[in-house]
Amino acid sequence: xxxxxxxxxxxxxxxxxxxxxxxxxxxxxxxxxxxxxxxxxxxxxxxxxxxxxxxxxxxxxxxxxxxxxxxxxxxxxxxxxxxxxxxxxxxxxxxxxxxxxxxxxxxxxxxxxxxxxx
Amino acid sequence: xxxxxxxxxxxxxxxxxxxxxxxxxxxxxxxxxxxxxxxxxxxxxxxxxxxxxxxxxxxxxxxxxxxxxxxxxxxxxxxxxxxxxxxxxxxxxxxxxxxxxxxxxxxxxxxxxxxxxx
Numbered sequence: 001x002x003x004x005x006x007x008x009x010x011x012x013x014x015x016x017x018x019x020x021x022x023x024x025x026x027x028x029x030x031x032x033x034x035x036x037x038x039x040x041x042x043x044x045x046x047x048x049x050x051x052x053x054x055x056x057x058x059x060x061x062x063x064x065x066x067x068x069x070x071x072x073x074x075x076x077x078x079x080x081x082x083x084x085x086x087x088x089x090x091x092x093x094x095x096x097x098x099x100x101x102x103x104x105x106x107x108x109x110x111x112x113x114x115x116x117x118x
Numbered sequence: 119x120x121x122x123x124x125x126x127x128x129x130x131x132x133x134x135x136x137x138x139x140x141x142x143x144x145x146x147x148x149x150x151x152x153x154x155x156x157x158x159x160x161x162x163x164x165x166x167x168x169x170x171x172x173x174x175x176x177x178x179x180x181x182x183x184x185x186x187x188x189x190x191x192x193x194x195x196x197x198x199x200x201x202x203x204x205x206x207x208x209x210x211x212x213x214x215x216x217x218x219x220x221x222x223x224x225x226x227x228x229x230x231x232x233x234x235x236x
Binding site: 020021022023025026028029030031034095096097098099102103105106107109110 | 138149215217221227228
């Protein structure tokens with residue numbers, strides 16, 4: 001294991017069986033949060049909050065990540081001083097097979113249509 | 119044509135190119151609205167607002183149908199004195215291929231898992 005050790009500051013996450021479709025859809029119904037999820041899906045890796053190129057204040061960004069975490073869409077883990085974010089792809093796929101890819105495809109398609117980046 | 123004539127009271131709907139994924143997801147992020155959409159998908163026909171079995175007041179129901187209409191998820195048309203509702207399946211399929219079926223499958227799966235009806 002070459003990962004940086006996680007610290008003791010564990011953040012609360014819903015267990016898989018607590019994740020609700022309505023809450024996931026609400027989390028993705030904000031353009032900024034949808035953009036964050038698309039970035040996470042594109043890199044297929046963990047990203048720290050500061051690695052996202054979002055045109056909003058830090059407190060707004062923190063809020064968006066919290067909504068994504070509390071809905072079950074992402075997992076947030078402290079590694080050293082950085083809060084790292086990753087999609088909960090396996091949990092979502094198990095609960096709702098095909099849904100995440102379908103949502104990401106729809107978001108890609110809309111971005112291409114509206115010309116607002118990839 | 120054997121349809122009842124539509125009256126002059128036309129309700130505003132977004133044009134297909136005005137429909138946004140985020141707004142559609144917001145519309146579906148409410149349990150009652152998701153239930154309405156599942157019912158419409160199941161019957162594959164128009165239903166009047168009064169034909170839905172929803173445990174909320176009429177004004178709340180009206181609000182939910184308005185959110186669904188303004189997001190582009192349903193089309194509402196007056197026929198005589200009844201306001202009829204139908205999924206905008208073709209418009210959504212054209213914009214976001216496969217998304218609606220994927221969302222409906224996820225909703226079915228969750229309903230089966232939680233035992234809250236079909």
